[in-house]
Amino acid sequence: MGTELRLQPKDFKSDQEVRWCPGCGDYAILAAVQGFMPELGLARENIVFVSGIGCSSRFPYYMNTYGMHSIHGRAPAIATGLATSRRDLSVWVVTGDGDALSIGGNHLIHALRRNVNLKILLFNNRIYGLTKGQYSPTSEVGKITKSTPMGSLDAPFNPVSLAIGAEATFVARTVDSDRKHLTDVLRQAAAHPGTALVEIYQNCNIFNDGAFDILKDRRQAEEAVIRLEHGQPIRFGTDHAQGIVRDETTGDLKAVTVTPDNEARVLVHDAHTPSPTTAFALSRLADPDTLHHTPIGVFRSVDRPVYDTQMADQLEQAVEMNGKGDLGALLAGNDTWKVGRSARHPRSTTAARP
């Protein structure tokens, strides 16, 4: 990270023509990521973007770093192999709601629980784009699509709830159109040791246009969006008139109009608390249909040993305990016998009585 590493956003643009649909939310995310990359202070060759399949997974082609566009759902597994064998690299996974939560759900949850040093950017547009508009695991119930003409039947995943349930150490949510917020969340994710999951609400203007309009329209957003900031009381709405308090009978969280009487009860956000309980409760505030009361920001950011570091430590410990591996000694083992050119018998043919 010498002084010559004054990279500019343009240094992270590859020579490939970007081929998302005009108006796609992915453009804004790409610009935000390219804009943020110089902040990492890392040389381009030490950064790798790995993706699966889907619109979002074309992302690595547009980054002038190392990259792999792999197969559907498997990016976290491939990135795990890379990150655990090459701790010198900054490894990023770009995935979507279908890629990460449907076909690749297993890899996602296991990456999160292991806490491998990966930064996972989950572009959630609540629809399948590349296959032209089927409902996704985050689509609201009753979604009318080509594959569900009478409405989808399955309850959606809440990616933040899922990640917290999967023992994730860093979970955040942001929105494609809010460049400042997106960049701030990326900054915190990049600084987190271990797996960071960032859900990015991303508009698919072809198959699910306006899915997040309520969070983007200035007037509606004031009531709909709850901005989480560590150490700050959780307040939102016009003039911060509303706040989140704990329901003393159920222990659950709820939104209330803040009054002098209840102001002291407004929850102060603590992203670093070891227990995931409150972060999970925050993730449940949003209405899955209307997205009303959607928290954005960092839900959870806690320290836990990082898998790849521990793996490397075990290698070092093994050398300390047993010495550096000696191939000749390994192959020979403990029970050998010699056959010589003139040897008659390796041992006496008469076995000793025990």
Added chain:
Amino acid sequence: MTVDTVDIEEAEPTSAGIRAKEVRRLDRVVIRFAGDSGDGMQLTGDRFTSETASFGNDLSTLPNFPAEIRAPAGTLPGVSSFQLHFADHDILTPGDAPDVLVAMNPAALKANITDIPRGAEIIVNTDEFTRRALQKVGYTTSPLDDGTLDAYHVHPVPLTTLTVEALKDYGLTRKEAERSKNMFALGLLSWMYHRPTEGTEKFLKTKFARKPDIAAANIAAFRAGWNFGETTEDFAVSYEVAPAATAFPPGLYRNISGNLALSYGLIAASHQADLPLYLGSYPITPASDILHELSRHKNFGVRTFQAEDEIAGIGAALGAAFGGSLAVTTTSGPGVALKSETIGLAVSLELPLLVIDIQRGGPSTGLPTKTEQADLLQAMYGRNGEAPVPVLAPRTPADCFDSAIEAARIALTYRTPVLLLSDGYLANGSEPWRIPEPGELPDLTVQFAQGPNHTLDDGTEVFWPYKRDPHTLARPWAVPGTPGLEHRIGGIEKQDGTGNISYDPANHDLMVRTRQAKIDGIDVPDLRVDDPDRADTLVLGWGSTYGPITAAVRQLREAGEPIAQAHLRHINPFPKNLGEVLARYQQVVVPEMNLGQLATLIRAKYLVDARSYTQVAGTPFTAGQLAHTLRETIRGN
């Protein structure tokens, strides 16, 4: 068993005044230990094998155990066995039929008796032949009394009682003491065959280092078994099988199983390539032992990653390959099915990756602990699109070492996934292995790309990730962290040279043909044919059938029947001379533990009327059965 010379030694009075027992010399023996899965038969077999290896016999083993960890005690499905063939000359198989059966209970007797030729010796643990135990396996009368075993030489031994009696001063419960009965049996057999015993005693001390009283009890039971043989009149004869001193080239030897040899081969390949070894794997029988073994050698820089599933196992390996590791995934047939898409990605990315399939009975879960060779066509063709992958197979347990190194050579040289097809028989079977000196191993070092490899028309120096080596057609391996070589690769079709996404029809045609040409052009050694008598019939095998085929070929030649033999290690690509070899013979017979998969490949590629001889019983061919079939073929039947 073959009685080489009957050599009744001069009876010398011992100090106790008892005449020494008769000792006969044999050239080879096949012993099968059989008992309940909880009786420790695999351990007993392993120990007898180690004693035999250290004595210097040639040997070959066949463990056979149920998929259930502990099937209900005393039942036929719960029987576990271990067969060992040892000799004073070189041998090739675990033996067609046991000369001695050790049956620890009625179930073990019943499950194995059909394999035992008349005249063989049977040692039974009479304590377990209770009415209830007999009924459990459908014996209405005891086979020990009703004449069932008249054709055999039966040694009835109350193994359990004797063991408990021998351990009465060790302060163990009866149940604890009974557990040492396998060591009593081992001691008895060790006496019968003059096995060295120090190794077993040392082993027991180490194994039970934290429970010295258990170690002492097992050693006492082991010695009691030995003494029982020496003092009891029922065991009038003991046997010597001289070391196979002339069967082996000079060198340092050890006994080794296929999975262990394969694990060592991978570590050796990593050492020779000077690349860190990375294993991504998910536990599956019979491949898990490789994961276990490699996990023990972190001091070689070996990283083992137990993934959440088979797909993640190969995914992690592929990620590590991208990062510059020697990457491996280990599995069995069902796992290969799950990994297929990632193998296809590796074909497209052209990265080195070893996919090791320890084949077992299929389809689906099939016979997890039994052997089969039915994944060959899956290995060859089990992917979408044209996705050629080199395929090779070891022929013996020890050959798993060399095959792993050869697989690594191909993967690293040609930047391709490689499928290595071992099987349950090789994985768990063992044989003596001449330990190579590290200096004998091939140099596998690779050169990562370091800078631009192409000049554009305007003179700009650039890096093209798909610009190929003109000789091998391999693309450069540019690992992340190398400045200036930042590039993106993926499963979408790539433009020749630049590696950029390309949907151009002519380019796709070129890339498909180029990937195929790369695999077709892999340098593999010519097939060697063993044909001393200029025979008309060739027997062609691959993989683990080498032992039984070679033993059958020997039997035929000894009987004056000429036959030629060739055995394939490389199945994709085939050796360049294979077509010419096949054309030399009037008949080609292909024995396989599947329904004729290699025969299908041979017939398709060379238009040869190869005759398939197949068996899918979960067990290897016996030499006798193969010899019979080959003889019939030679005679035109």
